Structure formats: C-alpha cells, structure tokens
Amino acid sequence: MTTETLYLRKLESRAPLSPRARAAFLDLPTRERTFETYRDIVREGDRTTHSCFIQTGLVSRYKTLRSGARSIVSFHIPGDMVDLQSALVLIADHGIRTHVPTTIVEYPHEGLLQLAAAYPEIARAFWFDTLIDASIFREWTLNVGRRTARERIAHLLLEMAFRMKAAGLNDGITMVLPISQADLADAVGISAVHLNRSLQSLRAEGMIRTYGKTVVIEKWDEMAEMSDFTSVYMHPEGPRMAA
Amino acid sequence: MTTETLYLRKLESRAPLSPRARAAFLDLPTRERTFETYRDIVREGDRTTHSCFIQTGLVSRYKTLRSGARSIVSFHIPGDMVDLQSALVLIADHGIRTHVPTTIVEYPHEGLLQLAAAYPEIARAFWFDTLIDASIFREWTLNVGRRTARERIAHLLLEMAFRMKAAGLNDGITMVLPISQADLADAVGISAVHLNRSLQSLRAEGMIRTYGKTVVIEKWDEMAEMSDFTSVYMHPEGPRMAA
DNA sequence: CGGCGGTTTGATGTGACTCAAAAAGAGTGG
DNA sequence: CCACTCTTTTTGAGTCACATCAAACCGCCG
DSSP: OOGGGHHHHHHHHHSOOOHHHHHHHHTSOOEEEEEOTTOEEEOTTOBOSEEEEEEESOEEEEEEOTTSOEEEEEEEOTTOEETGGGGTOSBOSSEEEESSOEEEEEEEHHHHHHHHHHOHHHHHHHHHHHHHHHHHHHHHHHHHHHSOHHHHHHHHHHHHHHHHHHTTSSOSSEEEOOOOHHHHHHHHTSOHHHHHHHHHHHHHTTSEEEETTEEEESOHHHHHHHHTOOSGGGOTTOSOOOO | OOGGGHHHHHHHHHSOOOHHHHHHHHTSOOEEEEEOTTOEEEOTTOBOSEEEEEEESOEEEEEEOTTSOEEEEEEEOTTOEETGGGGTOSBOSSEEEESSOEEEEEEEHHHHHHHHHHOHHHHHHHHHHHHHHHHHHHHHHHHHHHSOHHHHHHHHHHHHHHHHHHTTSSOSSEEEOOOOHHHHHHHHTSOHHHHHHHHHHHHHTTSEEEETTEEEESOHHHHHHHHTOOSGGGOTTOSOOOO
C-alpha cells in the first residue's frame, strides 16, 4: 500500500468512488514530511495551506488557555486526515502536534476543494469525515463534563483501542499508545497527578495492564460498562449510501 | 422574510449561491412543526429522515449516561440548521429537545443530499456548517475540561450572546436565555447547586445582571478576559471563498 | 554514568458534589 | 384574584474527588 492510496482506501471502504474521482485524487500534488516528537505541525492562529494525513506516528489537536492550561481535544492515528476543516476555514483555532516521530502527507487545500467541487462523492466523503470528527468531539465533551476520572480514562482507552483496530493497527486489545500521562491528563481534563493515581487504580483492579507505552485492555466489557462506552458515536457503519 | 428563506439567507450571507441552486433549495419539500417546552425532537438512537431548522425557540443537543447524568453538548437558536449530520449518519448518537415552545422546519435528508450532490456550492455550505459545529464542540471540550465553574459559565454566556447577535436576535449585551439553571449546569458540566452559586458570584461582581430569563452582560471585557473568550472559534468571517 | 523527561508518592487544601429543605415564581382553575 | 400545584431558584451543612506543591524515583539515551 503506497503512501498516496492509504486515505483513498479509507474513503473507498465507506463508499465507492468513480474511476475519474479516484484518478483525480491520485493526481493531487502531495508532500511527505516528517516531524520529531513534540513538534507543532500547526500552531493556533496559523493560516494553513495544507491538510495533513497521518502516515505513521500519533498527533493531537489542542487548545491553550492564557493561563497556560492545555486541553487536548483529539488524538489522531495513522489513516486519519487531520484538519480537513482547515481547507474551508482560514485561521487555525487550535494547534496540532506530534507525540512521537510522525510522518504526514500534506494535501493542498486548493486541490481538496477543487476535488470536492468536481466530484460529489468526494465532497460527501469529506463531509462525512467532518461529521465523525464532530461526533467524537461531542462524546469528549460528555466525557470531561460528566464522567469521573477513572471513567474518563477508561473511555479514552477504549476509544483509542477501537479506532486503532478499525484502522488495522492492532487487535483491539493490545495497543501501543505513546502518550505521556501529562498529555493523557490534558485529554481527559484532570491533573497529571490524579491521572496517575486513577491509572493505578485501573491497573489494581485488573482492568488494564501497561508495559511502557503498551496498554492491554484486560476487561473490555467491565470497562465499557463502567465508562458507558459504545462505538456508535464513531459510526463505524459508515455514511448513508447515495440518495 | 418567509419561513423557507431564512436558512437560505444564512447560506448566502457566507457565499453566493447560483440562481439554480437557490431555486432548487426553495423547491425542497418542507414541513413546519411546533413543539412545547421540554419535548424531544429527536431521541438518542432514533433513525431520522429529516434535519431541522430552528424557526423560533431554543433547543439543545444532549447525551445521557446510564447513570442518568445528562450532558448538553450544544444549544441552537433560531437560524440554526440542527443536525445536518443526521443526513449522512443513520443513527442519532444524541437527542435534541426544546427548552421553550419551538417551531422548526423539517428538511428531508434525501432532498438535502441530492442538493449537495447537484450543487457544489451547497455541499460546501453544508460542510462549512458542520465544520463550525465541530469547532464549537472543541471549544466546549476545552470549556468543561480546563476552566473553573465561573469561567465556564461566563464563556457560555458570551458565546450565546455573540451567536444571538450574529443571528440578529439581540444587541449582543442583553439576551433572553430561556434555559433553566439545571440545564445550564448540564451544559457546563457542574452541579445545579454549584451553578447557582457561581452565577450569584458573577452577579455579585457586577459581571452580569439577570431578570427572569433575561441576561445582561454588564462587563463584556472582563468576562472575556477571565474566561478566555474570543469569537475566533466560531469563524464569523465565514468560509474561504471558492478555490 | 550523568542528565532528563516521565512517573510515582506524600501531604495538604479546596472547589465542587450530595442531600435536604426552604423560598420564590409561574401556570391553572375555581 | 386567590388557592393550589409544579417547577425553579436559593440556602445550609457535611463530604469527597480532585487540585496543587514538592520531592523522590525510574528508565532511557547519549
């Protein structure tokens, strides 16, 4: 599977593209770029000209308060087109940064917009991507707004395991999650210290095991039960078929 | 301004539509419906066939935990097309309910999708709407994740005042916000009791005044300062112009 | 083997929760 | 216009989850 076809494969797994749309997509001028750990791909306030597709690695989108407090609003794994939104919105309202060495493929906004204008299937695919994004944000709002620390963490871990499995990156049970505890804390809206203690309590109850950056979900059902996790908000069934 | 043209006006305020697209939009079969206070327009898990446009009133989108805890993930005011997403996603992952007597206009998914397929400007407008939605969700995630109770409330009030002004519903200072304190609490992720006390503290400092359901923002700048509010995440400048 | 992020622990403070009940409105019918 | 009811707001008291600050520990890498 070459670089250029990974995102295409994702799009096509949901709804077939016409041969012409497919060809046009492959014609987009792309650029591969590599970033080290903890580098900003996009900074808050930037005007961007490209959307980025995650080839390998892991990135997060985040927002920062003047106080310095940071909130991570999403994680993205290989196969995700991050920040498709920036194609239509000029100013980045959030940053994007890496958590491990990461390779991305840049797609020019111009090209993506032209493609969307020319091929309705592609426009629909982009729209759907944005929809799923929004849905996950809603779930995160619920997560930080109405769950306890342990529940939030459990929910996040299940979501990541589920998404990685859907992307063919793991078996759904064991995953490499190269995110520091401080960053996990920023994602679930608690302090790093409390995150650490909550993690320990999950481990103590045998819910999860961790080896370095590897996390093993030991009791999926109990974790799903206690954190009220279901995958429906990620709409794994894909978009509604053509009208 | 008739019923059918309100949403159109919003779309066109951002980017012009071709006469044909305009006409096709006006040809959509719509239905006006009215709901009393605290009625579900959509229930979690529903399969919907229509998106709804808010004509008058106020609705929220919410998610519920098995424990009964509820999280309100967004409010919608007249002029908002709610749940455009449901056009592409079969199963509602959240509910929609009214907070006051509300009149909506229903647009059939079928028709919206056909329109989007036929007219790229419309597809782009829908996509942009979804983008803004997603952006507001991100801000809410930050809000409940990293701000104190007072800051969350201040931020929410400013957002609502700003959106109402943008929609031409008020002067940006004084607004009718028919949301009970219990519901506000569900929106900012705190308990109703604590919300009440935090509100009182905002009043005590002269930040806001309230008369029944009317809220007056007395010190916009201070509130914006303390809650780190800016309107950039709502992207009032509209979408990037045609590529 | 020293340096350095990252994790873990300890101690202490407080913002926010819960439960419970009173007070104040808002809507309804006589 | 008042009595009645239901909802919403407000108050009080006790408790707990989570925050903060600070220091120790650990694993990794050059």
